[in-house]
Amino acid sequence: MTPRTHVALLATLMSATAWGQEVSLYGTTMAQMWKQEIPGFDKSTFTPATQYLGIDATKLGRDNLSLHLFGWGRTDLSDPSTFDGSKSGGYLNYGYLRYRFDQANAEIKAGRFTVQQSTGFEQVDGVSARTDLRGGFTVSAFAGKPVLYKTVDPAAQKDYDFQRDFIVGTRIGLRLPRFGEIGLSYLQDGTKAAKDLTIPSPVDYTRKQVGADILIAPAPSFNFRGRTVFDLASRPDGVSGASRIAEHDYTATVKLGGRFVLSGNVAERNFFAYFAGTNLPSLFRQDEKDKFQGYGTSLTWNASDSLQVVGDYRHMRRETFGDVNRIGGEIRWTSREKKYQAGFGARSVSATRTLLVDPAAPGRSLSHTEVRAWSMVSRGKFMASLDGILQRYEKDNPYLAGLQDVYEMVGSLGYQATTNVKVSGDLSYGSTPVSKNEIRGLLRAEYRFGFARKGGR
Amino acid sequence: MARKTVLQILGVALGLGFLMACSLVSPETSFAPTHPQELGAGRPLCSECHSNDTAKGALKPYAAFDHTPAFVKNHKSQANQDANSCASCHAQSFCVDCHGGKVPMKPSIRFGDRPDRDMPHRGDYLTLHRMEGKMDPSSCYTCHGRANNDKCRACHR
Numbered sequence A: 001m002t003p004r005t006h007v008a009l010l011a012t013l014m015s016a017t018a019w020g021q022e023v024s025l026y027g028t029t030m031a032q033m034w035k036q037e038i039p040g041f042d043k044s045t046f047t048p049a050t051q052y053l054g055i056d057a058t059k060l061g062r063d064n065l066s067l068h069l070f071g072w073g074r075t076d077l078s079d080p081s082t083f084d085g086s087k088s089g090g091y092l093n094y095g096y097l098r099y100r101f102d103q104a105n106a107e108i109k110a111g112r113f114t115v116q117q118s119t120g121f122e123q124v125d126g127v128s129a130r131t132d133l134r135g136g137f138t139v140s141a142f143a144g145k146p147v148l149y150k151t152v153d154p155a156a157q158k159d160y161d162f163q164r165d166f167i168v169g170t171r172i173g174l175r176l177p178r179f180g181e182i183g184l185s186y187l188q189d190g191t192k193a194a195k196d197l198t199i200p201s202p203v204d205y206t207r208k209q210v211g212a213d214i215l216i217a218p219a220p221s222f223n224f225r226g227r228t229v230f231d232l233a234s235r236p237d238g239v240s241g242a243s244r245i246a247e248h249d250y251t252a253t254v255k256l257g258g259r260f261v262l263s264g265n266v267a268e269r270n271f272f273a274y275f276a277g278t279n280l281p282s283l284f285r286q287d288e289k290d291k292f293q294g295y296g297t298s299l300t301w302n303a304s305d306s307l308q309v310v311g312d313y314r315h316m317r318r319e320t321f322g323d324v325n326r327i328g329g330e331i332r333w334t335s336r337e338k339k340y341q342a343g344f345g346a347r348s349v350s351a352t353r354t355l356l357v358d359p360a361a362p363g364r365s366l367s368h369t370e371v372r373a374w375s376m377v378s379r380g381k382f383m384a385s386l387d388g389i390l391q392r393y394e395k396d397n398p399y400l401a402g403l404q405d406v407y408e409m410v411g412s413l414g415y416q417a418t419t420n421v422k423v424s425g426d427l428s429y430g431s432t433p434v435s436k437n438e439i440r441g442l443l444r445a446e447y448r449f450g451f452a453r454k455g456g457r
Numbered sequence B: 001m002a003r004k005t006v007l008q009i010l011g012v013a014l015g016l017g018f019l020m021a022c023s024l025v026s027p028e029t030s031f032a033p034t035h036p037q038e039l040g041a042g043r044p045l046c047s048e049c050h051s052n053d054t055a056k057g058a059l060k061p062y063a064a065f066d067h068t069p070a071f072v073k074n075h076k077s078q079a080n081q082d083a084n085s086c087a088s089c090h091a092q093s094f095c096v097d098c099h100g101g102k103v104p105m106k107p108s109i110r111f112g113d114r115p116d117r118d119m120p121h122r123g124d125y126l127t128l129h130r131m132e133g134k135m136d137p138s139s140c141y142t143c144h145g146r147a148n149n150d151k152c153r154a155c156h157r
Helices: A003-019 A158-162 B002-024 B069-073 B076-081 B092-096 B125-135 B138-144 B150-155
Strands: A020-036 A044-046 A048-060 A065-076 A088-100 A107-117 A120-132 A137-146 A167-176 A180-189 A207-219 A222-231 A245-256 A260-270 A291-302 A307-318 A322-334 A340-354 A368-379 A382-393 A405-418 A421-431 A438-450
Touching: A065 B092, A088 B092, A107 A167, A107 B076, A107 B092, A120 A167, A180 A222, A180 B076, A207 B076, A222 B076, A245 B069, A245 B076, A291 B069, A307 B125, A340 B125, B125 B138
Parallel strands: none
Antiparallel strands: A020 A044, A020 A048, A020 A438, A048 A065, A065 A088, A088 A107, A107 A120, A120 A137, A137 A167, A167 A180, A180 A207, A207 A222, A222 A245, A245 A260, A260 A291, A291 A307, A307 A322, A322 A340, A340 A368, A368 A382, A382 A405, A405 A421, A421 A438
């Protein structure tokens, strides 16, 4: 959509809110400031001001019709803070009309919305509908145009031409009480093959995927869920050996007594099939025919109503790079009145069997340890928080410009002026390979007017 | 004339199909569009109140929606199967906090005053992504494979 269409759409949607009998408006106004000094570059000062705005208007003439809008706008008061050099920008994250029927949990949406289907997680300008059917069946479908993004330089970016003009998807599910749910979905993206595009490509970036998902939850203490997605798109001559399975991803969760939750996950993704449809093929490369496999487990111990302890482990294997092990844990404490909260977590990543990252020191490039600690307190109308994160890498890591420790501290103070208005300010200090000392300031005003949803956000 | 007949047949077929589809629609009343009670701060465990119930509409135990740490980290299956159940408590703006498509800043900066929330890319992720991306680029793909990739393009051309 052109900027003019955006403005017209936004004006139309916002004027429609006047018909709403219950209108909620919420927003955040933010002002940031930071200075940057990078060797070899000019000193820069950044002061972007950002406005987020959301509107939920229900009962638009009829009880079941509602409008939902959310977007943001930004302007740089000094140097441009974006890679493309622009000093202002904005975006409509979603804006749709929804009609929710009183029967069968049926609904229709029209406008810009987000859908998740097969490997697709898409913003679509179009229409979607869903309903429950007799016998536990459900059906949903959507169709429209995938939302395009302005790129750094669209004219010079050939990848941009692979973004397709049409997307459609559907899913049929069967829900069985005391068993769970099984579903079958289809996603197609693009109406013509890559060879027919203005810039022909030997790789077909059209997505045609069939997904099968399952949930088995016979009792509250156990559930098993996941999905397998197959790639059905035609492939160019000469492509052989690349798996048609885009993804397996399955998780089982068991509750042991009232205090422990044990969870295990296994996943496999074949990149040729999984990355089909990307509009950034220079990064998400199908031609590598690479594969990722991972498995892991996590154990949560709810030691008391206030204290939670989590331990987790994950093994990851990428065919072209090798094996990585990650082990970590987190402790989270919350006071009974939830006025105080604190957390501490640590993760260690061992990549001593990783290949080709840095042939001179194969174990060093990826191995690192991360530690994070945070706390929050609220007293009356005042609130404060402190958050620190430290990442320690192996010595002489070639990516780190001589650094070994990278860290960031964020302190925040807030004042809840009224139930619907809060102001706060953050100050952060950190060290990175780009900016050895970095200080950032941020002021934030949050407000909400109108009829708030009962269920919270 | 023949064209008119074809259109008439198509119209009748579509009408009959529509009526058949309507007869297949569940007669059940839709569940409440919003949770009837205000929920407290923090991650809710649905099964604390709905101990042995089956969620209306979703037809599965409420415990399947308990917001355990594993659920918070990996909720794509639930979002795929039960998006309208999620919507009874979460406005879509909650999803957009992380899955915005195109955003002006990292979620962890926008919510710098909420360290209790799980946010992607805390700290200096620009450095870390070189490693995470090599270990598992498919984890990047969900958000950056088709969208939100302006910044990716600055280097990955």
